[in-house]
Amino acid sequence: MQTNENTNREARQSLHGNWSSRLAFIMAVTGSAVGLGNIWKFPYMAGQNGGGAFVLVYLLFVFLIGMPVMMSEILIGRRGRRNPIATMKLLGQEEGDSERWKWVGVMAVSAGVLILSYYSVIAGWTIAYVPKAIFGEFAGSDAQSISLLFDNFVSNPYSVIFAHTLFMIINFIIIASGVKGLEKAVKFLMPGLLLLLFVLFAYSLTSGSFMDGVRFMFTPDFNALNWDGVLTAMGLACFTLSIGMGAIMAYGAYLPQETSITNATVSVVFADTSIAMLAGLVIFPLVFANGLNPGEGPDLVFKTLPLVFGQMQVGTFLATIFFVLLSFAALTSALGLMEPAVAWMVESTQYNRKQSAATIAFIIWFLGLGTALSFNSLSEFTFLQGTIYENVDFLTSNIMLPLGAVFTTIFAAWIMSQNSTSEELDGHGFVYKSWQFLAKYFSPIAILIIFLQAIGWI
């Protein structure tokens, strides 16, 4: 069905305003992409899966799956110019299919809310580690006391809930001020983050074990990587790029018409990957310089690194920088997790942005209590995958995100007409054809494999 798409599309305006420039959009999407995934998950997963080979496979997925899915999300978002639910419904009708595509939007928005409910708790730990760093609590400590410091902190429900609450309040304040507020926040936080990372990088360069870190990350030893590791790398690539849950779609809705989606995607993917690599190049040399084990797991950031910092002369300073940096990274990602739900509420109810942001923030905060208590009072309360936290993480990362990404690419590549997609992606050339091939066949099939594996069907 050929509708009068061009006129529709040009007349369509986002209710929330637009990014003021291409750079602002790139910073916002990069801000959403760069988060705990790059600086906390990537190094520990690379560490657990033997380094080089994992990194190589991760990079492959970032380019072959991440790029086409991200382009699909941005193009859908910009064409619809609404929140992910309304956009999927509108485009489903406009492309002559069904408005039932809105359910993909519903899943995406819910995934954002659920992910943020636990993301905020971990981000809260990061914030809580800033004063610990400033007051030199790691200085001179041995492995046991650093470990105890962390265990004592997470086993106290009040301190964990306090930090989670603080993090959600900051989110609320930024989100309530709309696209302008988002833009201001990322314009300050993103360059700040890069600067801090470079300071740490400079330090790690001189740590004496820099080359050990490089070798670990870039010498592929395929014996160290099993099929599970390959799947983990694929899931991580989706997670770090924030794809499959509407964040990129919501941000795409505020993208000016003349900006090239392909160029913007390339910049974001490049920035996201470079920051993950940089984080690895900061962390591994420090780990090796201290004779520690890179395969430590999720504790890497909260136990191993403070231990490393505690041994250094300028450790208090560097630890402060590191945890401030991680808090910045978590904050800009959290904004992307919350925006789809807030945009939906502003557009579909009579509540204004402040009221909507407050309501959504409250719901997320409340859901987050489940995760906050999973590490203390409710640690014994387990079902299906384990604690409440483990269930929310499993449901979102292993089920909702991959499904969201598959449906988004299928929608863009199979349901939308060539006219619409080539209009958004400017042209029919090699880039467009490559996107089409990857989005039509490669990405959905590859992602489906992770999904089936995650639910244990293959």
Ligand code: PHE
């Ligand atoms: N990409 C973020 C990270 O690396 C997490 C995230 C996922 C943010 C999905 C927004 C949407 O930490």
